Amino acid sequence: MNTESPVSRRTALCGIVVALAVPSGFVTACSSSSGSAPTQGSNPTGSTGKPGTALVALADVPEGGGALVDGPGGKKIVVARISAAEVKAYDATCTHQGSTVAEPSGGTITCPSHGSQFGAADGAVKKGPATTGLRAVAVRIDGDQVVLA
Known part of the structure; x- marks a missing residue:
């Protein structure tokens, strides 16, 4: 009788990926982080979006709210208008389980799937x-x- 517990396909695949990952940054990217927000200069869309590519008209992003827009490569981006002259944008993929977050409201971006909330400013x-x-x-x-940018 076999008393060993079976290894799930996901566990085995993750182990193989980690073992084969040559760049140390790859392993770091797969690990959990401290929960701090990334720098504004990152581009999570993984696309060839060029600086200057228009995402949305400023008039369509209400102050204190925001808009959910299509970014380069069809990735969703959530744009938050912090003040009349300041906007922030984030990959609209919730970091919990990958659902698309909703438009910002009252300074908060909410994921409709499980209720995670994120600050629109950071x-x-x-x-x-x-x-x-x-x-x-x-x-x-x-x-x-x-x-x-």
């Missing part, structure tokens, strides 16, 4: 179950548009 976790913040996407205001 992407940091305000309420779990998510344990890491949203990944920042570098943006800026250019005239009447919010564009990739």
Whole structure:
């Protein structure tokens, strides 16, 4: 009789990936983080979005709220308008289980699937179950548009 517990496919695959990962940054990227928000300069879309690419008209991003828009490569980006002259943007994929977050409201970005909440000003976790913040996407205001920085 076999008394060993079977190894799940996911566990085995993760072990293989970690074992074969040559760049140490890859292993770090797969590990959990301290929950701090990433720097504004990161581009989580993994696409070839070029600086200056328009994402949304500034008029369509209400102050204190925001908008959910299509970014380069079809990835969803959530744009938050912090003040009249300041916007922030994040990958709209919830870090808990990958659902798309909702538009910001009252300075908070909420995931409709499990209720995780993130600060619109910094992407940091305000309420779990998510344990890491949203990944920042570098943006800026250019005239009447919010564009990739």
